[in-house]
Amino acid sequence: MDLTMSCSSLFLLFIFTLHIHFLVPTSGKFLPFQQCAPFVCGDKKISYPFKHNERPSYCGYPGYKLDCDGGNLTLLSMDSLKYQVIHMDWSEQILKVARMDLLKDICLGTHVNTTLNFSLFNYTSNYLDSALFYNCNSPSTPQSNRFSCPASGDGYFAFKVDPASKLHELCNFSVFVPFIPIGAPSQPPTWKGSKSATISRATVRDILKNGFEITWIANTSLCENCTKSGGRCGYGWTRLEFNCFCPNGASTTICHKSPIPASVPSPAPTIVPSSMYAYSLTQYVVFK
Ligand SMILES: *[C@@H]1O[C@H](CO)[C@@H](O)[C@H](O)[C@H]1NC(C)=O
Ligand SMILES: *[C@@H]1O[C@H](CO)[C@@H](O)[C@H](O)[C@H]1NC(C)=O
Ligand SMILES: *[C@@H]1O[C@H](CO)[C@@H](O)[C@H](O)[C@H]1NC(C)=O
Ligand SMILES: *[C@@H]1O[C@H](CO)[C@@H](O)[C@H](O)[C@H]1NC(C)=O
Ligand SMILES: *[C@@H]1O[C@H](CO)[C@@H](O)[C@H](O)[C@H]1NC(C)=O
Ligand SMILES: *[C@@H]1O[C@H](CO)[C@@H](O)[C@H](O)[C@H]1NC(C)=O
Ligand SMILES: *[C@@H]1O[C@H](CO)[C@@H](O)[C@H](O)[C@H]1NC(C)=O
Numbered sequence: 235m236d237l238t239m240s241c242s243s244l245f246l247l248f249i250f251t252l253h254i255h256f257l258v259p260t261s262g263k264f265l266p267f268q269q270c271a272p273f274v275c276g277d278k279k280i281s282y283p284f285k286h287n288e289r290p291s292y293c294g295y296p297g298y299k300l301d302c303d304g305g306n307l308t309l310l311s312m313d314s315l316k317y318q319v320i321h322m323d324w325s326e327q328i329l330k331v332a333r334m335d336l337l338k339d340i341c342l343g344t345h346v347n348t349t350l351n352f353s354l355f356n357y358t359s360n361y362l363d364s365a366l367f368y369n370c371n372s373p374s375t376p377q378s379n380r381f382s383c384p385a386s387g388d389g390y391f392a393f394k395v396d397p398a399s400k401l402h403e404l405c406n407f408s409v410f411v412p413f414i415p416i417g418a419p420s421q422p423p424t425w426k427g428s429k430s431a432t433i434s435r436a437t438v439r440d441i442l443k444n445g446f447e448i449t450w451i452a453n454t455s456l457c458e459n460c461t462k463s464g465g466r467c468g469y470g471w472t473r474l475e476f477n478c479f480c481p482n483g484a485s486t487t488i489c490h491k492s493p494i495p496a497s498v499p500s501p502a503p504t505i506v507p508s509s510m511y512a513y514s515l516t517q518y519v520v521f522k
Pocket of ligand 1 (some may be wrong): 297298313352353
C-alpha cells in the first residue's frame, strides 16, 4: 500500500477518533452540558453562578468559583484569603462564610483585613463590624476583652467598632472581621452581662466561626428557565453572554426538544449544534 495513502488514512482515522472522543463522549451528550453539571461538596449542591475551581470557565458566571476540599469543605477564595462556606441560601443569594485563617487560632502570622470584591459580593445588613487588634501595648487601649498571643503580645477584640475610630492607631495590627450577632442584636450571648477583662482566644474564635453573610450579586434570572428546560447554565462559552448548555448543543435561552440543524438558515439561531463544536475543535487540532 502507498505510504502517503496509509498516512492520510491514519490521519483521518485520528481525526475521526478525536471526533468520537469530543463530540460523542461516553454518554453521547454535548461536552459543556456534561462538564457543567451541578456538583456536590459535603452537604451542599452547587450550581450556577458558581463553578468548581477545576471546571472550565464557561461553567460559571465570571468570578464565581468554589473549591471543594477533601470532599467536605466548600471554600471561597478572595484576595489572599480563604473562606469556608458554611451555608448557601439559593433563593436569597446569600453565602454564609467564615475566615479559614481565624478558625484554628486568632493569633495570626500575617494580618489581613476582610475585604470583598464588590463587583461579585456585598455584605448583607445583618452584621457587625468587629475587629481584632494585636500588639496593643499602649496603656490607653481598652482594658476589656483582651487576649494575648504568644508572638505578638496583648490584643483585644472589639465586637463593634467604628472603622473611622482611631483605636487601631494604638495597636500595631488591626484586622476587621464582620460577624453576625446571635440572639441579642447588639451583643453575642457569650458576653451578656460580662465585663470580663480577658477573653480566651478560643471564645473569640468560636464567635468568628459562626461567620458572616455575603450576597452574590450576579443576575442569574436567565438560568431559571434554562434549568427548567433541562439545560445547565454557563457563561461566555462562545461569546460574553449567558449560555444554556443542552444535551444537544448550546443556546442563549432555553433547551429545545430537537436541535436546529446548522445547515437550516434561521433568522435567530439560538442552538449551536454540538457538531459545530466538534468541527471547531477538529480545526483547532488540524491547524495547531
Ligand atoms: C473582582 O472580580 C472581577 C470578576 O472576576 C475581577 O475581574 C476583578 O479583577 C476582581 N477585583 C479584584 C480587586 O480582585
Ligand atoms: C467530612 O465530614 C465528616 C462529618 O463531619 C467527618 O467525619 C470527616 O472526617 C470529614 N472528612 C474530611 C476529609 O474532612
Ligand atoms: C485594616 O483596616 C484598617 C482600617 O482601614 C487599617 O487601619 C489597618 O491597617 C488594616 N489592617 C491591615 C492588616 O491591613
Ligand atoms: C451593598 O449593600 C449596601 C448595604 O446593604 C447597599 O447600600 C448597596 O447598595 C449594596 N451594593 C450593591 C452593589 O448591591
Ligand atoms: C509596634 O509598634 C511600635 C511603635 O510603632 C514599635 O515600637 C514596636 O516595635 C512594634 N512592635 C512590633 C512587635 O512590631
Ligand atoms: C436580570 O436580568 C433580566 C434578564 O436580562 C432582567 O429582565 C432583569 O431586570 C434583571 N434583574 C435585575 C435585578 O437586574
Ligand atoms: C422565563 O420564561 C417565562 C415563560 O416563558 C418568561 O415569561 C420569562 O420572561 C422568562 N424569564 C427570563 C428571565 O427570560
